[in-house]
Amino acid sequence: MLDTALLWDWASFAMRWFHIITVIAWIGSSFYFIALDLGLRKAPDLPPGAAGEEWQVHGGGFYHIQKYLVAPERMPEHLIWFKWESYATWLSGAAMLMMVYWYRADIFLIDPLKLDLAPWQAMAISAASLTIGWLIYDRACKSKLGHYPAAFMALLLLALTAMAWGYNHVFTDRATFLHLGAYTATIMTANVFFVIIPNQKIVVADLKAGRTPDPEFGRIAKLRSTHNNYLTLPVIFFMLSNHYPLAFSGEWNWVIATLVFLMGITIRHWFNSRHAGKGSPYWTIPATLVLFAACVWLSTQRDVVAEETAALTTRGERYAMAEGFEEAADLVSAHCSMCHTAEPAWEGFATAPRGLLLDTPEAVANHAEEIYIFAGLTDAMPPGSANFMEPADRAAIRDWFHAAEEGRFAQN
Numbered sequence: 001m002l003d004t005a006l007l008w009d010w011a012s013f014a015m016r017w018f019h020i021i022t023v024i025a026w027i028g029s030s031f032y033f034i035a036l037d038l039g040l041r042k043a044p045d046l047p048p049g050a051a052g053e054e055w056q057v058h059g060g061g062f063y064h065i066q067k068y069l070v071a072p073e074r075m076p077e078h079l080i081w082f083k084w085e086s087y088a089t090w091l092s093g094a095a096m097l098m099m100v101y102w103y104r105a106d107i108f109l110i111d112p113l114k115l116d117l118a119p120w121q122a123m124a125i126s127a128a129s130l131t132i133g134w135l136i137y138d139r140a141c142k143s144k145l146g147h148y149p150a151a152f153m154a155l156l157l158l159a160l161t162a163m164a165w166g167y168n169h170v171f172t173d174r175a176t177f178l179h180l181g182a183y184t185a186t187i188m189t190a191n192v193f194f195v196i197i198p199n200q201k202i203v204v205a206d207l208k209a210g211r212t213p214d215p216e217f218g219r220i221a222k223l224r225s226t227h228n229n230y231l232t233l234p235v236i237f238f239m240l241s242n243h244y245p246l247a248f249s250g251e252w253n254w255v256i257a258t259l260v261f262l263m264g265i266t267i268r269h270w271f272n273s274r275h276a277g278k279g280s281p282y283w284t285i286p287a288t289l290v291l292f293a294a295c296v297w298l299s300t301q302r303d304v305v306a307e308e309t310a311a312l313t314t315r316g317e318r319y320a321m322a323e324g325f326e327e328a329a330d331l332v333s334a335h336c337s338m339c340h341t342a343e344p345a346w347e348g349f350a351t352a353p354r355g356l357l358l359d360t361p362e363a364v365a366n367h368a369e370e371i372y373i374f375a376g377l378t379d380a381m382p383p384g385s386a387n388f389m390e391p392a393d394r395a396a397i398r399d400w401f402h403a404a405e406e407g408r409f410a411q412n
Contacts, residue, residue, distance in 0.1 A: 003405065005369050006377060012099050019092035023239075026085035027232055031271075033082070034229050038276035040067055049073060070215050075207045083197050090189035097182055101175055102126070106313035107366055111172040125170060126179065130186045133163060137187055138194070146223055153265075156227065160184070160261055164254035174355060177248040180257055181238030184231050191224035229272070233264040245355035252298040259291045259298075266291065313366050320365035321409045324400035329361045331393050332371060335382050372401040 040052025051069040055062065101109045105119035109126065117125070137159070145152050163183055167176040199217040206213040237260050241247040247256060266284040273281045312320055319325060338345045340358035356370065357363050364371065374381040375389065376397035382389065403409075 003402070005372055005401070005405075008099075008103075009373050012096070015092060015095050015099060019089065019096055022085060022088040022092050023236075026089045027236075029082050029085055030228065030232065034225075034272065035275040036065060037067065038272055047072075070218055071203050071207050071213045075204065079204075081197070081200075083192055086189045086192040090185060093182060093185055097126070097178070101178060104315075104369075106315055109171055109175045112311060114168075114172075115170050117170075122171070126175075129163075129167070129179065130183055133183050134186050134190045138190070141195075141220075141223065146220075149223060149226065152223075153227075153230070157258070157261055161254065161258045164257040168254045173245075173249040173253055174242055176253060177238045177241045177257065181235045184235050184238070188228045188231055188235070191228055195224050196221045230265050230268050231261075233267055234260050237264075243354065245351040245353075246299040247295070249351065249355050250299060250301070252301055256295045256298050259295050263288050263291045312362050316362065316366035316368070319368035319401070319404045320361070322400055322404035323408045323410045324396060324403055325361075325365065325410060328371070328397050328400040329364045331389070331396060332358050332364045332375070335389050335393070336371075336375070339382075368401055368404065371397060376401060 036054060039054050041054060043053050046053060046066065049068045049070065049072060050066045053064065053066045055064055057063070102119075102123045105122045109122045110117050110119065137156070140146070140152070140155065145155065160180070160183075164176065164180055167179045171179060199221045202217055203213040234257075237247075238257075247253070250256075266288045270281055270284040273279060337359040339349055340352045340356050342352070342357065342359070344350070344352060352358075356367065358367060358371070376394050379389070379394065
C-alpha cells in the first residue's frame, strides 16, 4: 500500500515538473516577442497602421511578420492570445508554494530564531505579502511615475530590495528567496491578467465596434511588458537557488538578491540591444561578472552556520517519541552528519547539501519525512562512494517512520 509521504513526494514532483513546463512555455513566448518587437524594421510597403515588419527563417520555412502599433483596420478572423502560459505558471507555482512551504511551514517557512510564528501566521504573512506587494506596485504604475520608465525601474529595484530585507527577517533563508521569486512572478502574471490582456480586449472591442483604439492602452501594456522582461531572469535564479545554500543562506542574502536583480537588467540589456540592432553593449559582460563575483564574496561573509535549534517542531515531536527513533537517529548520525552539519567534513562541500542539518536528534526528528524518502524508501542518500548503509539500516528507518505514522510510541 502506498503511504502518504510517498504519494505527497510524487505529487510535489509532478507539480514541480508541470511548473517547469509552464515556465518554459511562458518565458519562451515572452522572450520571443520581446526580440521580435525590438527587431522590427520599417519598410516602404507597410500597410496603414503597421509599425514595422520582420522576416524570419526557421524549420525550413520563411515567416513574414508585421506589427501594428495600435491595431489593424479590421479585426482578423484568426487571433491567437498568449496568456494561459502566464496563468498556468503562476497557478502551478502557487501550488508548489502551498505543497512545500505551507504544508511543512514548521520546517521550511518558520525560523524561530528570526520570528516565532504559528504555521497559520506564517502562511497568512506569505499570502498577504504577495497580494499587498502587487497592489503597491500596481498603484505606483498608475501614478505619474509610470510615465518615467527609468526612474520607475530604479524605484522598483529599491522596493524589491526592501522586500528581500523584510522576508529575511521573517522567514527561513530558503523561504526568503522562494518568496522573492513568488512575489516577482506575481507582479509579472498580474501584469498580464489585470493590465495587458484587459487592455488588449478593449482594443479588440473597439475594432469590432468600428472605433479607433486609444494608443494609451498600448503604452500602458508596453510598460508592464518591459518590467516583465527584466524581471524574468531573477525569478529563474530564485527558483534554482534552493539547491545552493551559499546563495540563499546567510545574513547578506538580501543584498545578494538585489545584485541578482541587477544582473537580470544587465543580461537582458545585452540581448535587447542586439535584437534592436543597437550593437553589442560589451560593458554588460564585465558588469555582470562583477555583480556575480560580489554575490560569491558576500556568501563567504558569514559566521559559522549555527546548529539547528534544539526545539522540536510539533510534527517532529511525534517522530521523536516513536519506536525506533534512537536507532534511526544513530544511523543518520553515522551515515549523514559528516555532510549535513554546520561544517561538513566531506571534501567538496562548503555547506550542508540543500542547507539541511542532521547533526542533532532534534534535527533528525524534524526532518523525518526527508530522511524516510531519501534514505529509507530509496537509496538516494548517502550517495555514491559515501553509501555504506545496509538494507537492514534502511529498513530500520522505514520502521521508525511507519511507527510514528501509526502512533506507536517508545516505552520510556
